[in-house]
Amino acid sequence: MSDLLAQMTGDPDGPTGDLMSDAERVLATTFGFQAFRSHQRDIVDTVVNGGDALVLMPTGGGKSLCYQVPSIVRPGVGVVVSPLIALMQDQVDALAAAGVSAAFLNSSQHFKERSATEDKLRAGEIDLLYVAPERLVQERTLTLLANIDVALFAIDEAHCVSQWGHDFRPEYRQLRLLQDVFPGVPRIALTATADEKTRAEIVSELGLANARQFVASFDRPNIRYTIAETGKVGARDQLWQFISSEHPNDAGIVYCLSRKATEETAAWLTRKGRKALAYHAGLPAEVRAQTQAKFLAEDGLIVVATIAFGMGIDKPDVRFVAHLSLPKSVEAYYQETGRAGRDGGAANAWMIYGFQDLIQQRQWIAQSDGSEAHQRVQRQKLDALIGLCEAASCRREILLSYFNEQHDGACGNCDNCIAPPETIDGTVLAQKALSAIFRTEERFGVTYLLNVLLGKADARITQNRHDQLSVFGVGADTDVQDWRGVFRQLLSRGYIEQDDDGHQTLQLTSSARKLLRGEEGFTIRRGRHQRSSRAARAQRRNKSSADAVAADHRPLFDALRALRTDLAREAGVPPYVICHDRTLAELAEAQPRSLDALSGITGLGKTKIQRYGEALVATIKGFAGKDDGTSASSTDADAPAPQDAPASGSSTRDATCALLRAGKDVAQIAETRGLTEGTIYGHCASLIEQGEVTLDEIADIDLADLDAIHGAFERCGTLESGEVGPAFAALDKRFPHGLLKCVLAEIA
Numbered sequence: 001m002s003d004l005l006a007q008m009t010g011d012p013d014g015p016t017g018d019l020m021s022d023a024e025r026v027l028a029t030t031f032g033f034q035a036f037r038s039h040q041r042d043i044v045d046t047v048v049n050g051g052d053a054l055v056l057m058p059t060g061g062g063k064s065l066c067y068q069v070p071s072i073v074r075p076g077v078g079v080v081v082s083p084l085i086a087l088m089q090d091q092v093d094a095l096a097a098a099g100v101s102a103a104f105l106n107s108s109q110h111f112k113e114r115s116a117t118e119d120k121l122r123a124g125e126i127d128l129l130y131v132a133p134e135r136l137v138q139e140r141t142l143t144l145l146a147n148i149d150v151a152l153f154a155i156d157e158a159h160c161v162s163q164w165g166h167d168f169r170p171e172y173r174q175l176r177l178l179q180d181v182f183p184g185v186p187r188i189a190l191t192a193t194a195d196e197k198t199r200a201e202i203v204s205e206l207g208l209a210n211a212r213q214f215v216a217s218f219d220r221p222n223i224r225y226t227i228a229e230t231g232k233v234g235a236r237d238q239l240w241q242f243i244s245s246e247h248p249n250d251a252g253i254v255y256c257l258s259r260k261a262t263e264e265t266a267a268w269l270t271r272k273g274r275k276a277l278a279y280h281a282g283l284p285a286e287v288r289a290q291t292q293a294k295f296l297a298e299d300g301l302i303v304v305a306t307i308a309f310g311m312g313i314d315k316p317d318v319r320f321v322a323h324l325s326l327p328k329s330v331e332a333y334y335q336e337t338g339r340a341g342r343d344g345g346a347a348n349a350w351m352i353y354g355f356q357d358l359i360q361q362r363q364w365i366a367q368s369d370g371s372e373a374h375q376r377v378q379r380q381k382l383d384a385l386i387g388l389c390e391a392a393s394c395r396r397e398i399l400l401s402y403f404n405e406q407h408d409g410a411c412g413n414c415d416n417c418i419a420p421p422e423t424i425d426g427t428v429l430a431q432k433a434l435s436a437i438f439r440t441e442e443r444f445g446v447t448y449l450l451n452v453l454l455g456k457a458d459a460r461i462t463q464n465r466h467d468q469l470s471v472f473g474v475g476a477d478t479d480v481q482d483w484r485g486v487f488r489q490l491l492s493r494g495y496i497e498q499d500d501d502g503h504q505t506l507q508l509t510s511s512a513r514k515l516l517r518g519e520e521g522f523t524i525r526r527g528r529h530q531r532s533s534r535a536a537r538a539q540r541r542n543k544s545s546a547d548a549v550a551a552d553h554r555p556l557f558d559a560l561r562a563l564r565t566d567l568a569r570e571a572g573v574p575p576y577v578i579c580h581d582r583t584l585a586e587l588a589e590a591q592p593r594s595l596d597a598l599s600g601i602t603g604l605g606k607t608k609i610q611r612y613g614e615a616l617v618a619t620i621k622g623f624a625g626k627d628d629g630t631s632a633s634s635t636d637a638d639a640p641a642p643q644d645a646p647a648s649g650s651s652t653r654d655a656t657c658a659l660l661r662a663g664k665d666v667a668q669i670a671e672t673r674g675l676t677e678g679t680i681y682g683h684c685a686s687l688i689e690q691g692e693v694t695l696d697e698i699a700d701i702d703l704a705d706l707d708a709i710h711g712a713f714e715r716c717g718t719l720e721s722g723e724v725g726p727a728f729a730a731l732d733k734r735f736p737h738g739l740l741k742c743v744l745a746e747i748a
Helices: 002-009 019-031 040-048 065-073 085-097 111-122 139-146 170-181 196-206 235-246 259-271 285-297 330-337 355-366 372-390 395-402 427-439 446-454 459-463 480-492 512-516 532-538 551-571 581-590 606-628 652-661 666-673 677-689 703-716 725-730 737-747
Strands: 053-056 077-081 102-105 128-131 150-155 187-191 212-215 223-229 252-255 276-279 302-305 320-323 347-353 423-425 496-498 506-508 523-525
Touching (some): 019 040, 019 606, 053 196, 065 077, 187 196, 223 395, 235 320, 259 276, 320 330, 330 372, 330 395, 355 496, 372 480, 427 446, 446 459, 480 523, 551 652, 652 666, 652 677, 703 737, 725 737
Parallel strands (some): 077 150, 102 128, 252 320, 276 302, 320 347
Antiparallel strands (some): 423 523
């Protein structure tokens, strides 16, 4: 909208007439970026000039700007079609923080709220409107939009239109009507993942035959890919080894196949000392909303989820995504892992799988209601994913080749590049496995066959007289985990298959004949359980943007992070809406001392500088004053007194920790930081639980008082319930509620 453009750029004449010049001004002044990247400029140029576009760009690549900027530059409202009703509020809040007028229409609103939004639309007061596809195609909505200026239609998550895709949503196919009802309005379809078949379906179903297609690189070089096999160490234990060594305090997502597994894994991680919450479609809507809100707002939270979680989550500092079971396809794997490292900082994609995962996924395809053609496509997609898992070469090369993109040599940032797997001639082992299947008449599953090969005569084997077979015990000299790897690789390469009746018995395919006869060889990739120590020595920690901050800038970076947390709490938005870690790192390095100097910092537009600039500059000046022996007030008389810098960490608790170690008590810290004593006590309890501080550092409690508190805890069952309220009342409120929490944390 031209009037908004004038307001944001400070130019009373509004648009210049050169749409791309206007777009570049909006990019800098509103969103705080000095230049478009990758294909963004060509995409924006196409759309602002009225053309249609199909955009394939990886998560974190800047897709949103490709329709947000044109929506502001072009006359009218940009209509964003999104399936993510639960996230629309967050998307609107993020735009509002940048000074953009945005709104949504969905089923979560009351009638009065929807009516108020519609009135603003008619008055031309909204720049971007988010709407679900099923609401957009309703006659009421189409009539509303037909009577106002529409700048463009942005169809986000466009892969949902494909019946072959992993997120098929039938209502997306109705969006084809937009080209007939709004023939002069440009449409831009966007997705982070689509193979050639899915792209063709998007074009066909949405009527985008004349649209320009932009395919950015699918490479996410900041993500390290690691795929492990189940072995002697259980899947969850391997997950814990990964999290505790690589991401002890980071936010992440763990994907599980079933709802039960999400709840059990979240509880297990919590018992291990990490805050983890379950998320799946079976939970009440309010619980899902609370979990999502906590994940966006809090540092270091892990969400354990089914695939119902994650699409559209714009949390930039997710440092890892882990899979405890196989996704359904390479597309699903790519999209889910792409939720890590959206800020461009280093991140990890970790997955573990086993023979049972292969069996289960194939069985589900065979038992699905889809046509034979649909099942065939799903099998092909699963086979491609299994090929990625079983590969001994660079994971990134294989992943990118699936999307018809070539990578120039090994990436150096996947498990196979860092610690190349050992491959051996496994022809004889494969022949023994195939022979065991054949001689037991193709009627048994892998566990039974393993016992036959290892020479373990249980009751069933004896009853079936399979202990008399020539293959009985023929594999006793080989580890059971190696045998599981042999069967898994035989299955993945099509030499064996399971029955279609769900009994999980293994059968030979026609391909097995040549291998049994020795007419072809069989190379085996040895399992990682045999080279874990070597891999561990070779493994280097993937550093994020925060990790990369120079040591001498780290105290300022941590102080800015603590400030961001407080600003976000005051604004009622997630911290990343204020700014990303990348912005904080740039601030810590550049140390701008004025509001004008902030305009060159990535991610700080005009509105954010107006809202948060003074606080940022005051914090930076405070640290500068410490360096040169001057105070913050001598540098800027209007700047508030600086806070002591936190020693380390990623949240406001670290600022409290630093002040504790500087000798300040709870009351002094609360006054210094402008927070309540209850909040500071909450920080202290968490710090005690993490082993950062002790109770003695927080309060000097008389031994008699401490005995009284312990006695009240015993009488009130505090240790079992974890609730200090009853003990607080039993002690006649003599001690602060927060102090009791600290005592409980010390005991725990």
